[in-house]
Amino acid sequence: MPVDPKEDVDREERRVFLKAFGGIGAALFLLSMGTFEKIFGFFLKQDLTRDQEEHILSEKIQRLEQTAHEKKLELERLDKDYILVASLDSLSPVKGIYFIDYLMRPAMAFCDDDGFPIVLSAKCTHLGCTVGNIVDDKGDILCPCHMSRFSIKTGAPVPGSPAKAPLPFLGWAIIDKNKNILLTQDPHGKRQGITDMDKLSGSSLYVLKKYSEEA
């Protein structure tokens, strides 16, 4: 006698139905044990040791301070005609100093062999990652996203890099402690002012608002 397929399915369904009932009952029991324990613990007041509490608070304060610092820089950008990058003496030929420019883009500053600053955008012209600040022995910096290399002397990408356009230079100024502008350089490299390095030491490097408005 061939079994009627419909009846076959019916019997199968009944078996599944009973099994499922048992399964769901057991599962609900386990769930109520396991899950509820987890749920209640989650919402209770967390008991922390004194050390933990201190650690959490100090970390929180540190991050709030960092945010406050960033906000201050933003404010400075709005109401000052120049923003501080770093003191001239702290610039290095092999490790750039990052800062955020007037257009809120990352940029960095190095110093050239003759001691004058090199200031260029750090926003990769490929897809906009922030380029690394370590100069290799060929005088290039590396964007880690897709391995574009840029010469810091010319800003140009090394042939074969995914980036095709150079990193643009920024105009800058060297300003002494009394707020006197000693030397400026526009984004095209034209300098104006005192070009005697000895007379500049002890001053600081700034980027100027007027140059980013030109750009």
Add this chain to the structure above:
Amino acid sequence: MPEQKKGLARMLKSLGERLPMDKFDFKHLVMEKEVPVHKMSWAYYLGGLTLFFFLVQVVTGIFLLFYYEPTVSDAHASVEFITRYVKNGFFIRNLHAWASSCMILCLMAHAITTFAMKAFARPREIIWSSGALLLLLGFTFGFTGYLLPWHQIAVNATKVMLQSIDRSGQYLPGVLAGVPHYLTQLIQGGPMIGQATLSRFYALHVVILPLLVAGILGLHLLAVQLHGMSQGTDKPTGKSEKFFPFFILKDLIVWGVAFFIIFIIASCLPFESFSPFPLFQPFNALGATPEGIKPEWYFYFTYYPLELLPFWLVMIGLTATGVVLFLTPRIFKNTSRPMLAVIAWLITAYLVIITLFGSFIYALVKGGHP
């Protein structure tokens, strides 16, 4: 006038066929719904499984909201607080992370299997297009959620993603060229990724997207119930089983097993353990992009092509995929099921290969990471 009336009548009739509300009664929805039994029957569970993972996301997401703080200074620390100090916080966050991946996986499998079974065919166009919207919303959930912990990898990956959108403008003609830039600014909310971006992603992730999904999912499920399940095969076995109570119980069994598995995974396997990065540092605006930033695995299917092929080519490919996705009921109207199955296999093969071996292929072609 009569012409217009006829047009309106035709439109209403066509809507009535797609959304047969006259079947909205106990008899049709509960008593009479049947699920066909055949070789591909397992695929009828995938939609339900997606729903299950979505529900897990809603519940665990609400839990996380009790401690998460959506500000650039506190977001990272609050997530750290959840995982380190809140009782079972690690478990809840891990569950949210694992279930999100499971949801997207089921979502993709559900779309591919319903495609192969030709479940999009007339009169199920509304089910399909609401489903396609849910697929996009699912990806948007992943994209927005990824940013919320505000760590180096996520913020930088988001930055690159937004810049890719921005850059696509240069391949568009005329007035359209400005649209991607405008769009990027709209998403970013400022000249660079920052608090405004975080707030927007937060609003999207916890309020707007869930509401949208709930609404569209309601339509999706209503239409599914009204039409009943599609045959799904060219050679019906003639067998079927009652949706209520049998199929729904089996659905619940599958949910139970899924919950059991994900419960165990989330208790002992940190989601991050599959990522190539050590513990994520908080985002630092003043620093190089860390090496090897990557999106979540379910974006690899566009990420690796973006890395390997010309940008415009990938843009054309993505646009074409989107168009085909929404026009599927029209384009594949006369395609046979075996042919659809072949296409579904090809799509699956592409997704599996690019997701699992993308970085390997990248290394072969370009040398080195990512």
